[in-house]
Amino acid sequence: xxxxxxxxxxxxxxxxxxxxxxxxxGVVETTHGTIETPVFMPVGTRGTVKAMRPDELKExxxxxxxxxxxxxxxxxxGLDVIELHGGLHEMMNWDRPILTDSGxxxxxxxxxxRTIEEDGVDFQDHLSGDRHFFSPEKVIEIQExxxxxxxxxxxxxxxxxxxxxxxxxxxxRTTRWEKRCLQxxxxxxxxxxxxxxGGTDEALRREHADALCHLPFxxxxxxxxxxxxxxxxxxxxxxxTTPMMPRDKPRYLMGVGxxxxxxxxxxxxxxxxxxxxxxxxxxxxxxxxxxxxxxIRNAPYTEDMAPxxxxxxxxxxxxxxxxxLRHLYKSREILASQLCTxxxxxxxxxxxxxxxxxxxxxxxxxxxxxxxENRGQTPPESPA
Amino acid sequence: xxxxxxxxxxxxxxxxxxxxxxxxxGVVETTHGTIETPVFMPVGTRGTVKAMRPDELKExxxxxxxxxxxxxxxxxxGLDVIELHGGLHEMMNWDRPILTDSGxxxxxxxxxxRTIEEDGVDFQDHLSGDRHFFSPEKVIEIQExxxxxxxxxxxxxxxxxxxxxxxxxxxxRTTRWEKRCLQxxxxxxxxxxxxxxGGTDEALRREHADALCHLPFxxxxxxxxxxxxxxxxxxxxxxxTTPMMPRDKPRYLMGVGxxxxxxxxxxxxxxxxxxxxxxxxxxxxxxxxxxxxxxIRNAPYTEDMAPxxxxxxxxxxxxxxxxxLRHLYKSREILASQLCTxxxxxxxxxxxxxxxxxxxxxxxxxxxxxxxENRGQTPPESPA
Numbered sequence: 001x002x003x004x005x006x007x008x009x010x011x012x013x014x015x016x017x018x019x020x021x022x023x024x025x026g027v028v029e030t031t032h033g034t035i036e037t038p039v040f041m042p043v044g045t046r047g048t049v050k051a052m053r054p055d056e057l058k059e060x061x062x063x064x065x066x067x068x069x070x071x072x073x074x075x076x077x078g079l080d081v082i083e084l085h086g087g088l089h090e091m092m093n094w095d096r097p098i099l100t101d102s103g104x105x106x107x108x109x110x111x112x113x114r115t116i117e118e119d120g121v122d123f124q125d126h127l128s129g130d131r132h133f134f135s136p137e138k139v140i141e142i143q144e145x146x147x148x149x150x151x152x153x154x155x156x157x158x159x160x161x162x163x164x165x166x167x168x169x170x171x172x173r174t175t176r177w178e179k180r181c182l183q184x185x186x187x188x189x190x191x192x193x194x195x196x197x198g199g200t201d202e203a204l205r206r207e208h209a210d211a212l213c214h215l216p217f218x219x220x221x222x223x224x225x226x227x228x229x230x231x232x233x234x235x236x237x238x239x240x241t242t243p244m245m246p247r248d249k250p251r252y253l254m255g256v257g258x259x260x261x262x263x264x265x266x267x268x269x270x271x272x273x274x275x276x277x278x279x280x281x282x283x284x285x286x287x288x289x290x291x292x293x294x295x296i297r298n299a300p301y302t303e304d305m306a307p308x309x310x311x312x313x314x315x316x317x318x319x320x321x322x323x324x325l326r327h328l329y330k331s332r333e334i335l336a337s338q339l340c341t342x343x344x345x346x347x348x349x350x351x352x353x354x355x356x357x358x359x360x361x362x363x364x365x366x367x368x369x370x371x372x373e374n375r376g377q378t379p380p381e382s383p384a
Numbered sequence: 385x386x387x388x389x390x391x392x393x394x395x396x397x398x399x400x401x402x403x404x405x406x407x408x409x410g411v412v413e414t415t416h417g418t419i420e421t422p423v424f425m426p427v428g429t430r431g432t433v434k435a436m437r438p439d440e441l442k443e444x445x446x447x448x449x450x451x452x453x454x455x456x457x458x459x460x461x462g463l464d465v466i467e468l469h470g471g472l473h474e475m476m477n478w479d480r481p482i483l484t485d486s487g488x489x490x491x492x493x494x495x496x497x498r499t500i501e502e503d504g505v506d507f508q509d510h511l512s513g514d515r516h517f518f519s520p521e522k523v524i525e526i527q528e529x530x531x532x533x534x535x536x537x538x539x540x541x542x543x544x545x546x547x548x549x550x551x552x553x554x555x556x557r558t559t560r561w562e563k564r565c566l567q568x569x570x571x572x573x574x575x576x577x578x579x580x581x582g583g584t585d586e587a588l589r590r591e592h593a594d595a596l597c598h599l600p601f602x603x604x605x606x607x608x609x610x611x612x613x614x615x616x617x618x619x620x621x622x623x624x625t626t627p628m629m630p631r632d633k634p635r636y637l638m639g640v641g642x643x644x645x646x647x648x649x650x651x652x653x654x655x656x657x658x659x660x661x662x663x664x665x666x667x668x669x670x671x672x673x674x675x676x677x678x679x680i681r682n683a684p685y686t687e688d689m690a691p692x693x694x695x696x697x698x699x700x701x702x703x704x705x706x707x708x709l710r711h712l713y714k715s716r717e718i719l720a721s722q723l724c725t726x727x728x729x730x731x732x733x734x735x736x737x738x739x740x741x742x743x744x745x746x747x748x749x750x751x752x753x754x755x756x757e758n759r760g761q762t763p764p765e766s767p768a
Contacts, residue, residue: 047711051718055699077686077711084687085705093703302461303468315437319477321469327431327461334435334721 001179003216012150012191012218014250020364022242022269022383025356028219028250030097030149031189032089035064037250037271038355040262040348041099043279045069046076047092050279051337052345054094060315061345062353065097065149067274070142071106074132075125079145087147099274100148101254102139102181102195104155116156118173136180144187152221153178155195160228167204171197175211182215191218193252199224200233202240209244219250222270226255232380235264239383242269259288259351263371266355267364268383273352278344283337285329288347292375294322296340301326314346315339385563387600396534396575396602398634404748406626406653406767409740412603412634414481414533415573416473419448421634421655422739424646424732425483427663429453430460431476434663435721436729438478444699445729446737449481449533451658454526455490458516459509463529471531481533483658485638486523486565486579488538500540502557520564528571536605537562539579544612551588555581559595566599575602577636583608584617586624593628603634606654610639616764619648623767626653643672643735647755650739651748652767657736662728667721669713672731676759678706680724685710698730699723 013029028035042049042057044066049057057063068088085091088098107114107123114123120135136154143151155174158167178194185192194217198204213220222241225234238253245251252272253265262273278288285296289309294301296308307317308325316325316339328336358367365382372379397413412419426433426441428450433441441447452472469475472482491498491507498507504519520538527535539558542551562578569576578601582588597604606625609618622637629635636656637649646657662672669680673693678685680692691701692709700709700723712720742751749766756763 046715046717047708048717048719051722053699053719053722054703076715077707081687081707081711084689084707091705091708091711303465305468315439319438321475323461323465323468324431324475327465327475331430331460333430333432334718335432335437337718338435338437338722 001182001215003182006182006216007185007188008216009191009218010188014219014248016247018360020359020362021267022239023266023355023359023364024269024271025359026250026271028271030065030191032095032097032149033064035097036356038262038266038352039064039272040352041065041067041272041274042345042348043067043069043274043276044092044094044098045276046072047088049341049345050283051334051341052279054092056342057094057345058096060342062349063096063345065099066094068098068100068146068148069103069106070100070139070146071103073146074103074142075127079142083145087145089147097149098146099150100143100146100152102152102154103134103142104139105157105255107134108156116173118176120154120177136177137184140181140184140192144185144190148190150191150193150219153181153192153194153217155197155223157224157227158197158199160199162199164201164204167197167199167201171204171208171211175208178212179215182217193217193219193221193250195221195223195254196241196245197224198241200229200237202237205237205241206244209241213244213246217249219252219272220245221252221254223254225253226257231261231264234261235268235380235383238265238268238270259348259371262348262351263355263368264380264383266352266359267368278348279341282340282344285336285340287340288344290374296322296325296329296336298326308340308343309347312343312346312350314343316343385566385599387566390566390600391569391572392600393575393602394572398603398632400631402744404743404746405651406623407650407739407743407748408653408655409743410634410655412655414449414575416479416481416533419481420740422646422650422736423448423656424736425449425451425656425658426729426732427451427453427658427660428476428478429660430456431472433725433729434667435718435725436663438476440726441478441729442480444726446733447480447729449483450478452482452484452530452532453487453490454484454523454530455487457530458487458526459511463526467529471529473531482530483534484527484530484532484536486536486538487518487526488523489541489639491518492540502560504538504561520561521568524565524568524576528569528574532574534575534577534603537565537576537578537601539581539607541608541611542581542583544583546583548585548588551581551583551585555588555592555595559592562596563599566601577601577603577605577634579605579607579638580625580629581608582625584613584621586621589621589625590628593625597628597630601633603636603656604629605636605638607638609637610641610645615645615648618645619652619764619767622649622652622654643732643755646732646735647739647752648764648767650736650743651752662732663725666724666728669720669724671724672728674758680706680709680713680720682710692724692727693731696727696730696734698727700727
């Protein structure tokens with residue numbers, strides 16, 4: 001495609017600042033400020049990171065960037081309302097960067113309610129049943145209206161068990177869609193990332209990377225993982241895919257993952273992550289700690305006077321016992337969700353912060369060893 | 385009764401600091417600090433004021449004292465757990481005063497599950513169905529274990545439609561129970577308030593006040609209101625009851641009420657209030673404002689870019705629109721409960737704060753006039 005006339009983002013930049021094996025640190029520049037990578041992005045599906053005030057997220061979690069979901073925001077409150085506010089940042093009172101997905105993932109998951117055409121996807125929304133049409137042009141228009149710092153291209157994320165024929169057709173269509181996204185941009189202050197598909201097959205990944213990585217996207221994401229494949233398959237795929245991606249642009253692994261997934265995929269060259277796990281699990285009383293996961297509802301915590309995580313200095317761990325948190329959870333008190341969400345997000349943020357420091361110090365292997373040691377686990381095989 | 389051998393609270397005190405008509409300001413001294421009255425006490429039923437972090441409650445609401453519910457805490461997490469923490473303050477990380485009810489109100493409301501005897505009340509709890517027995521001695525023991533700054537005596541709160549015969553029997557038993565509460569105390573750092581019953585009947589109120597007000601309680605509450613009677617009947621009852629209560633002790637109106645109820649009952653000499661209304665209503669999207677109540681779910685707020693209350697400087701009103709709050713509420717986001725609860729509690733706190741200032745300035749009538757003017761309402765008849 002002719003890329004000369006394409007609108008480019010003038011506010012976006014990326015610089016790798018250190019590396020240790022395949023792991024690396026970097027700085028991403030966006031319209032709403034800089035981000036140090038590797039970074040974990042809390043998910044704010046409907047214009048709120050569930051159970052968190054934005055000032056908590058900023059001052060206590062230290063979140064550098066959050067993710068918003070195009071599909072959910074388009075359906076409710078709708079673009080008119082968000083536009084009236086002047087964009088998503090202003091509506092939700094978040095002045096740091098926001099990355100938005102394209103809505104493709106949610107639309108494709110509405111299996112019975114959607115039909116795929118070359119032009120885009122026709123679907124009925126899950127709330128009103130109204131019909132909508134998402135095309136590459138439409139999702140760029142929506143994300144520009146949201147005022148996203150980093151927009152994602154419109155892609156199809158095929159299921160893990162898709163046939164190779166389906167995968168190839170889907171990838172080819174996704175390539176055409178992503179090119180249309182590049183052409184659809186009208187704002188020069190919203191970056192746009194391409195998404196690489198290809199499942200867990202190295203040849204398919206190579207093919208899709210070759211088709212897209214020379215195009216003027218501001219960064220690239222690995223899509224199509226965390227969709228049911230094994231951890232090993234995911235780690236292997238990340239390991240052979242990151243070298244196919246441009247070194248001078250951020251690498252984002254979509255929808256991942258557990259703390260271990262973060263450590264292993266940072267080790268394999270990933271810069272950016274997002275996942276609902278720390279927030280969703282918190283609301284179910286699953287808390288991440290240095291020693292592993294705690295299910296706070298369990299009886300052994302009834303009289304446990306320890307904090308959730310003795311190594312954590314968050315508000316929750318500084319002020320409350322496991323016993324009290326269990327009481328709140330069993331009593332279905334909102335404060336349980338607030339306190340566990342805060343802790344889990346702090347846990348994720350500190351994990352990537354320690355990873356950044358370790359990479360800068362050339363001590364990532366030691367960081368990784370300790371991560372498993374604290375949990376009493378044997379590390380999986382190191383990346384080659 | 386012989387009061388010479390009774391344990392008295394050595395840390396409690398009350399001083400009236402100003403008056404304007406029947407309205408007055410005062411200072412209450414407790415083990416966990418001083419309280420300026422009139423005061424509104426947010427309700428923290430199960431060891432949490434729902435949807436509020438204790439630091440928000442302290443620093444942003446400015447709550448001087450909160451209320452805990454003996455029945456609920458006794459059932460879950462239970463006294464063993466609270467005792468392990470060193471008391472309710474420590475468990476919930478609240479270092480300001482706590483007032484606890486006696487549990488009587490909840491136990492009596494378990495109509496089918498309880499039987500009243502002279503010694504106390506036998507009941508099955510609503511969670512496990514286990515049998516328990518609350519007596520005056522037991523509820524003092526529980527409240528001392530909680531470490532309450534202000535304990536409430538064990539009383540029966542008869543329904544608004546109780547016969548005069550039932551009322552007289554109940555009042556006489558309540559008098560005997562309250563005396564036993566005085567005798568049951570073992571701690572000299574937990575104050576104890578008596579509760580005056582008598583429904584809306586002036587003669588009965590007089591009778592019960594005469595029976596109890598000479599006893600060495602640290603303060604007195606008006607119980608048996610806000611149980612279904614009209615606002616006028618409540619205001620009249622408060623008006624003729626407060627003069628029966630000692631001027632040198634705090635006067636607490638239990639379970640009241642709306643912003644108007646607070647204004648009218650402060651005008652009639654009440655010092656302390658508690659009610660679930662600001663917190664419960666917030667979770668249902670009912671928000672209190674200078675102009676009256678807003679039901680945030682309603683369609684007119686869909687594109688309303690104003691804050692909840694233009695005269696409020698709380699975090700919610702400083703940072704978010706009604707439109708966004710409506711979106712959060714419609715999306716059942718926890719943040720809706722957090723932001724609306726914060727605002728409603730700030731509204732209540734600022735209302736009593738302004739009342740205190742008006743009383744100190746001898747301008748309570750003007751404060752009251754403006755309260756109704758802002759809402760476009762005609763004030764009810766002034767207290768005599």
